[in-house]
Amino acid sequence: MTQPQVPFDDRGLAYGDGVFETVLLREGKPVLWSYHLARLRRGCQRLGIPVPCQEALDATWQGIAETPLEVLKLIVTRGSGGRGYALPESPMPRLLSRRTPFVPATARWQKGVTVRLCRLRLGHQPALAGIKHLNRLENVLARGEWQSADIAEGLLADMHGELVEATSMNVFWQRQGRIYTPRLDKCGVAGTLRDALIEQGIVREATLPVAALPTLERLWVANSVQGVWPVITLVCHTGTQKQTWPLEPVDDFQVAAHRLLGYAAQ
Template sequence: MSQPWVPFDDRGLSYGDGVFETILLCQGRPMLWALHVKRLLEGCRRLAIDPPDESALAATWQAPPGGEWEVLKIIVTRGSGGRGYAVPEVATPRLMSRRVPFQPDPSAWRQGVGVRICSLRLARQPCLAGIKHLNRLENVLARQEWQTPAYREGLLADSHDMVVEATSMNLFWQQEGRLMTPALDQCGVAGTLRAGLIEAQHVVPAQLALDELAAVNRLWLANSVQGVWPISALWSSEGACLRRWEPPQDDPLQAVAHPLLGYPATP
């Protein structure tokens, strides 16, 4: 059960010392639950936090549904205590959760979205690559780079100018008939929808340099809550339009991704 407040000395609040998951519920049932649990447990392992047991995690969603679609957020922190950055000898991890109503955006599925390249570059840190830890300050700074609704998302490259992700979604592209996504062994969040597509061999991890981005056949953004958004226009950080794409009539990524979320394969 979620507690209504966080103590001042909670290490998640003080240092980002914890992990979180954001999960789509369809009529009360969590989509991609096994992959969310797997990533949360991997994050706890990397940070050396004792993970909650699976019954405690399952209790976060085992309640009557509040509508057709909801979003469940789960946060696990190391708990309270410790002097400075040193972790306490005995820590009691804290589990918190919240469910809120959600409405997907079918217009983005059908018409696509405009995105911009962010000026901020992600730092490489393999120890944290892939997990969804609580320190998302790079994403917060990147999201402050634009206010106009013409851009629904911002694309992030790392310090070596390799494309990594968007501020809150994974990136996918098609080239020569293959569906690909950035390999996230240096930085970035390995999304659960991305993991499901890789496991099913629909998508393969690859490298994509920033200066190659505008030349691919097609681009998409996707995550386990919003589904798949085709990219219809790509803008530079200076505001120049680099490329436009027509949304596909039969979207090959939506066809394999949306059934994993309970969304229609052809919106």
């Protein structure tokens, strides 16, 4: 397959001026497609980028599936033009896409994972909060804090010490039998699985200081591609163990989330 060539003056390449989506395809059909479209449109509207037409977006996943599960990555940039940071008068967005075979990490569903608290703190920018824009340097720096394969994810807090997200997943916790996820009105990415779980009333938004993590009944990281990973061990950025949680024989939250993604109960 011929790879698309991005011009040197593309604003997504130069400035991170655009948005992207990472979509699970099951038998060639996009999972949670309406949620991905809604977030992409929110992101484009927030940045003032014309939204690609529905026909063009649908064309990115239509065709013969190579494997039962694939991941579709969509990128929408503002295109080329404008002088420096100045916006082009008539932007011509550029839509890029790629499909790749995918196999979920089912062992992490079943055995749980270890996560670490990242040293990096997220800055507040409400104008960009929630959308999946192309400038993900904070997440890149946070992910660079560890190399051990034993660490599955890193948890990120903001400058005030409030839990926000993981480097590439959303965070969920249980307290007094209820499931919560951080509010994302100042920073962070609102995942599509997160949106679906909130809409169904399974999850509520709340704030949580990272200092309170050891007091939680359960903790999970999840996204719409990998599914739900139960957290069994939390370590500090120094590698010191901070908290452990038992792995439940039946994880009702995971079952509910995986039902939305079409993953069988494990």
